[in-house]
Amino acid sequence: MPNAVNLTSEIEKQLPAELVEFMQMSGLLASSREESLYLVGGVVRDLLLGQANVDLDLVVEGNAIDLAYRLGTTKQAKITTHPRFNTAKLQWNNWSVDLATARSETYAKPGALPSVKAGTIENDLFRRDFTINAMAVCLTPGHYGELIDLHGGKNDIGHKLVRVLHGKSFIDDATRIWRSLRYEQRLDFQLEQNTLGLLKRDISMLDTISGDRIRHELELILNERYPEKVLRRAGELGVLAKLHPALKAESWLTEKFKEARQLGSTTTTPAGLYLALLTYNLSNDDIEHLISYLRFPKALAKIIRDTEGIRSNLQSLADPELAPSQIYRLLYGSSSIAIQANLLASDSVVTHRHLQLFIDKLRYVKPALTGNTLKNIGIAAGPQIKEILQLLYEARLDGRANNKQDEEEIVKEWLQTGKQNKIRS
Numbered sequence: 001m002p003n004a005v006n007l008t009s010e011i012e013k014q015l016p017a018e019l020v021e022f023m024q025m026s027g028l029l030a031s032s033r034e035e036s037l038y039l040v041g042g043v044v045r046d047l048l049l050g051q052a053n054v055d056l057d058l059v060v061e062g063n064a065i066d067l068a069y070r071l072g073t074t075k076q077a078k079i080t081t082h083p084r085f086n087t088a089k090l091q092w093n094n095w096s097v098d099l100a101t102a103r104s105e106t107y108a109k110p111g112a113l114p115s116v117k118a119g120t121i122e123n124d125l126f127r128r129d130f131t132i133n134a135m136a137v138c139l140t141p142g143h144y145g146e147l148i149d150l151h152g153g154k155n156d157i158g159h160k161l162v163r164v165l166h167g168k169s170f171i172d173d174a175t176r177i178w179r180s181l182r183y184e185q186r187l188d189f190q191l192e193q194n195t196l197g198l199l200k201r202d203i204s205m206l207d208t209i210s211g212d213r214i215r216h217e218l219e220l221i222l223n224e225r226y227p228e229k230v231l232r233r234a235g236e237l238g239v240l241a242k243l244h245p246a247l248k249a250e251s252w253l254t255e256k257f258k259e260a261r262q263l264g265s266t267t268t269t270p271a272g273l274y275l276a277l278l279t280y281n282l283s284n285d286d287i288e289h290l291i292s293y294l295r296f297p298k299a300l301a302k303i304i305r306d307t308e309g310i311r312s313n314l315q316s317l318a319d320p321e322l323a324p325s326q327i328y329r330l331l332y333g334s335s336s337i338a339i340q341a342n343l344l345a346s347d348s349v350v351t352h353r354h355l356q357l358f359i360d361k362l363r364y365v366k367p368a369l370t371g372n373t374l375k376n377i378g379i380a381a382g383p384q385i386k387e388i389l390q391l392l393y394e395a396r397l398d399g400r401a402n403n404k405q406d407e408e409e410i411v412k413e414w415l416q417t418g419k420q421n422k423i424r425s
């Protein structure tokens with residue numbers, strides 16, 4: 001027998017009972033429709049590694065959408081379908097399961113999205129990125145739990161190797177270059193020697209990939225537990241320079257990423273802050289190139305731009321004589337992640353104090369009087385109100401006004417000076 005490995009006991013040990021029961025029921029239902037169902041991809045890899053992963057990817061030799069509707073009714077699951085790709089997602093309670101029709105893919109030209117047609121599980125595994133991701137577990141009763149490992153994935157897991165399935169893999173889809181580094185560093189594996197050679201040979205193929213797809217890979221990296229390891233390796237191999245030649249991932253970045261993690265929550269990764277640090281030393285022009293190449297969404301583009309904006313004001317922010325209202329003016333409107341990035345990146349004690357003061361206190365300061373209150377006491381709408389509000393903000397920030405009465409005094413004074421000015425002119 002070519003393959004006698006059965007993962008039933010790993011499945012039962014590592015996956016929640018509700019998902020195990022769902023997989024058994026799904027295999028049975030598929031089989032009653034004369035279809036074969038398989039568990040595939042990362043979850044199979046992680047079962048062999050003994051690591052928790054509940055993102056189930058199922059592949060059916062048959063019709064994934066039809067099967068999803070049949071399975072969905074038994075679970076009262078929410079079903080999302082993509083008829084173009086014949087895939088479906090089932091969501092119920094806290095679970096989410098992807099279901100796809102087994103397919104084969106061909107690449108008309110490097111970097112283009114593949115042409116897809118329905119196929120067998122063998123075809124489906126052959127289109128995958130690395131041997132460790134190209135295994136399946138059969139869910140059909142009678143063969144339940146059997147590992148299908150046509151490319152030596154289990155052996156590569158044993159030897160801690162990331163290996164492509166064939167010599168044209170990076171040419172077909174150069175996003176796999178980034179993906180290989182992500183798995184290598186996440187799992188503490190190594191690129192298999194021939195794969196490393198192919199990667200070096202095919203680095204220029206990254207130019208065939210759209211900015212959107214590269215950005216997606218970068219986002220996946222920034223959501224890893226230790227993205228700096230992937231970026232550092234990408235730097236060594238000349239892959240990072242393909243993102244932008246001015247990007248560097250050396251010990252400074254490693255240190256700053258560690259500090260960024262210490263700041264934040266343990267459950268979410270600070271991807272925005274990582275991005276701000278990664279692009280920290282880029283010039284304004286470089287940043288604009290990168291933003292338009294990778295087509296960052298507005299919120300991320302703002303973080304990167306604000307980080308650079310604050311960095312270009314660091315000299316002013318290092319002035320110990322700066323009044324709170326001046327600090328406010330330099331930082332007002334900036335994204336708080338951009339301020340955090342500068343806090344991490346700058347060495348000046350005074351700058352730190354000023355940035356921290358803004359984060360902890362100044363950004364919340366607000367006068368008691370509003371534009372409406374000013375209108376109600378007879379000040380005409382327009383530039384006058386703006387000028388007074390500005391004065392009130394500054395007085396509050398610099399401690400010259402601490403309550404509503406203080407502010408009313410300031411308005412009175414302003415009105416008197418205004419009148420005197422009018423009489424004089």
Ligand code: ATP
Nearest residue numbers: 041042043055057127128129130133134173175176
């Ligand atoms: P992760 O590996 O990050 O834990 P995952 O394995 O589920 O999660 P996805 O990015 O969701 O990874 O992809 C699912 C599977 O699809 C992968 O395991 C791999 O087999 C395959 N795959 C994803 N992207 C590619 C690609 N660019 N080329 C070939 N196969 C791919």
